[in-house]
Amino acid sequence: MRNRSSALVMTLYLLFLMVPIYWLVNMSLKTNAEITGTFSLFPRELTFRNYMVILTDPSWYMGYVNSIIYVVLNTVISIAVALPAAYAFSRYSFMGDKHLFFWLLTNRMSPPAVFALPFFQLYSSIGLFDTHIAVALAHCLFNVPLAVWILEGFMRGVPKEIDETAYIDGYSFPRFFIRIFMPLVASGIGVAAFFCFMFSWVELLLSRTLTSVNAKPIAATMTRTVSASGMDWGVLAAAGVLTIIPGALVIWFVRNYIAKGFALGRV
Amino acid sequence: MTLELQGVSRVVGGRDHIRPTSLTLQNGTMNVLLGPTLSGKTSLMRLMAGLDKPSAGRILWEGRDVTGVRVQDRGVAMVYQQFINYPGLTVYENIASPLRILRRDAAQIDRAVRETAEMLRLTPMLTRKPLELSGGQQQRCALARALVKGAGLVLLDEPLANLDYKLREELRVEIPKIFEASGAIFVYATTEPEEALLLGGHTATLWEGRVTQFGPTAEVYRNPADATTARVFSDPPMNFLPAIKTGHRISFGDGANAPAEGALAGLPDGKYLAGFRANHMALNRHSGNAVEFACQLGVTEITGSETFIHVRHGNDRWVGLVGGVHDLKPGQDLRVWLDPAHVYLFDAEGRLAAPAAYAKAA
Numbered sequence A: 001m002r003n004r005s006s007a008l009v010m011t012l013y014l015l016f017l018m019v020p021i022y023w024l025v026n027m028s029l030k031t032n033a034e035i036t037g038t039f040s041l042f043p044r045e046l047t048f049r050n051y052m053v054i055l056t057d058p059s060w061y062m063g064y065v066n067s068i069i070y071v072v073l074n075t076v077i078s079i080a081v082a083l084p085a086a087y088a089f090s091r092y093s094f095m096g097d098k099h100l101f102f103w104l105l106t107n108r109m110s111p112p113a114v115f116a117l118p119f120f121q122l123y124s125s126i127g128l129f130d131t132h133i134a135v136a137l138a139h140c141l142f143n144v145p146l147a148v149w150i151l152e153g154f155m156r157g158v159p160k161e162i163d164e165t166a167y168i169d170g171y172s173f174p175r176f177f178i179r180i181f182m183p184l185v186a187s188g189i190g191v192a193a194f195f196c197f198m199f200s201w202v203e204l205l206l207s208r209t210l211t212s213v214n215a216k217p218i219a220a221t222m223t224r225t226v227s228a229s230g231m232d233w234g235v236l237a238a239a240g241v242l243t244i245i246p247g248a249l250v251i252w253f254v255r256n257y258i259a260k261g262f263a264l265g266r267v
Numbered sequence B: 001m002t003l004e005l006q007g008v009s010r011v012v013g014g015r016d017h018i019r020p021t022s023l024t025l026q027n028g029t030m031n032v033l034l035g036p037t038l039s040g041k042t043s044l045m046r047l048m049a050g051l052d053k054p055s056a057g058r059i060l061w062e063g064r065d066v067t068g069v070r071v072q073d074r075g076v077a078m079v080y081q082q083f084i085n086y087p088g089l090t091v092y093e094n095i096a097s098p099l100r101i102l103r104r105d106a107a108q109i110d111r112a113v114r115e116t117a118e119m120l121r122l123t124p125m126l127t128r129k130p131l132e133l134s135g136g137q138q139q140r141c142a143l144a145r146a147l148v149k150g151a152g153l154v155l156l157d158e159p160l161a162n163l164d165y166k167l168r169e170e171l172r173v174e175i176p177k178i179f180e181a182s183g184a185i186f187v188y189a190t191t192e193p194e195e196a197l198l199l200g201g202h203t204a205t206l207w208e209g210r211v212t213q214f215g216p217t218a219e220v221y222r223n224p225a226d227a228t229t230a231r232v233f234s235d236p237p238m239n240f241l242p243a244i245k246t247g248h249r250i251s252f253g254d255g256a257n258a259p260a261e262g263a264l265a266g267l268p269d270g271k272y273l274a275g276f277r278a279n280h281m282a283l284n285r286h287s288g289n290a291v292e293f294a295c296q297l298g299v300t301e302i303t304g305s306e307t308f309i310h311v312r313h314g315n316d317r318w319v320g321l322v323g324g325v326h327d328l329k330p331g332q333d334l335r336v337w338l339d340p341a342h343v344y345l346f347d348a349e350g351r352l353a354a355p356a357a358y359a360k361a362a
Helices: A002-028 A032-037 A049-056 A058-091 A097-109 A112-125 A132-156 A160-169 A173-184 A186-202 A205-209 A218-222 A233-253 A258-262 B041-049 B091-101 B106-119 B135-148 B165-182 B193-199 B217-222 B227-232 B262-266 B357-361
Strands: B003-012 B015-025 B030-034 B056-061 B076-079 B153-157 B185-190 B202-207 B210-216 B239-246 B249-252 B256-259 B270-276 B291-302 B306-313 B316-323 B333-338 B344-346 B352-354
Touching: A002 A233, A032 A233, A049 A058, A049 A233, A058 A132, A058 A173, A058 A186, A058 A218, A058 A233, A097 A132, A112 A132, A112 A205, A132 A186, A132 A205, A132 A258, A160 A173, A160 B076, A160 B091, A160 B135, A173 A186, A186 A233, A186 A258, A205 A218, A218 A233, B003 B041, B015 B041, B015 B056, B015 B210, B030 B041, B030 B193, B041 B076, B041 B153, B041 B185, B076 B135, B091 B106, B091 B135, B106 B135, B135 B153, B135 B165, B153 B165, B165 B185, B165 B193, B185 B193, B193 B217, B202 B217, B202 B227, B210 B217, B210 B227, B227 B270, B227 B344, B239 B316, B256 B291, B306 B333
Parallel strands: B030 B185, B030 B202, B076 B153, B153 B185
Antiparallel strands: B003 B015, B003 B056, B202 B210, B239 B249, B239 B270, B249 B256, B270 B344, B291 B306, B291 B333, B306 B316, B344 B352
């Protein structure tokens, strides 16, 4: 009896969680007339026109391509920079290391809007405006500290004696780092990459400010769908569905370590 | 091949971890570093390995100064107290990894790995990952990796401390065999005097970052150079009591006295510190010369066939080890006997003045 009631509560909870997503998928498969005209729990006239619009119109699908380019760029740069930094923080003590480590995190405490204006001016003046690398670099401001914190937590869990044993065995530092150490913190790298990916993927303000046409992200495209013929609800819903998919894919790979990642590797 | 430390010291943050130390370890010897926790065994070992740089002094390997040489180029091997293996690699690859770095050819690596694995009885586990092994097997894997490259200097930092009793006994017997097969200089750190005696070879006793004595193990045990060495090299620690020599008599503690014979006869009159090991305390008058002491019993620990007796004699606390099980009440008065032949005398500075008569005879 008790089992059944808790199962019921759980099912209801999950249903409520799924409602907005279901409604999005539902809308994306309807015509605009049906969306605005009637209330229906499932599409009466099932249509894939909305998806066809996105997949055939460059102004739509290039949004995805642009987003993926700068998100991947940003993730690669953030991890590449954070790996040595996190190793240093986890292994060496140097003057002001604790303050520096904390200061890194304070970078995440200011809202992106603060940086929108200086970034726009800076990138415009050095000719980086409306490029993928501009957005990737701007996002590094938030992602590098996060990646350093997460990776440091994972690296601290690896005993220092492993490093020393490797040196005694004759490993040079780069060889040890790539062959022995990186596999040991592989889950940490995965989690850090996931967090970088997610932040960069959903961030709208900086990416919209720093781009106009050539590197315009999908989130910005979605906010500019009001046309002369009114709002294209169906296409917008389809774009929403397609935007959820990459995140869901990435989270699948790190699902076992994600809790540790939210605790910045300190579990 | 010799390893020579010349006035090596290490100071960290203004604190002496290792005081100036000079040691010469000869080719193909087993050397035990014996001392309590924090006495500097690991610090000394890290200096020998090249993991830390000495603050002063030189380290010579085969007569060549290697003080500033990177650990990668030292050609040493080390096993830690914790079981340290590369978790991502199989046991086979773990053992092979030092050879792969040396770029030996595949057939040679394979032969060396299988031989070493056979010696350490790891052959059935070669395809497994280290974390799928028992603690003893993990440590044997670490030992195999240390031995496979044939390093001239093998450092073992309390390798058995994290193992349970049974496995420890097993590996303790194997290590001397492995040592003999390798022909290298072994340095073995331990907190247990028993382990030092079992391994034989040479022993360096450490106390607060200082090597108090270095010599053949039995020699150090029988003739400790000072009271500190004697305390370190006894388990339970050596018992001490004040002693005064006047003329042909020597009086112990609260006045019990005995004739000063043998080596004691030649000592100048004065105050000394007398020390004796736990197993020399007796509950009966076991020899004609035995001196009697009135003590108060603290607690008794029964190990099964033997009993540890903790007693108080004046301000001194002693621990005795007597055979058999004794049913004694805590706090009761107890008479114990001690044969002067088992007593070491140390002078006011703590240096050995006269070794116990029995040690000479042995």
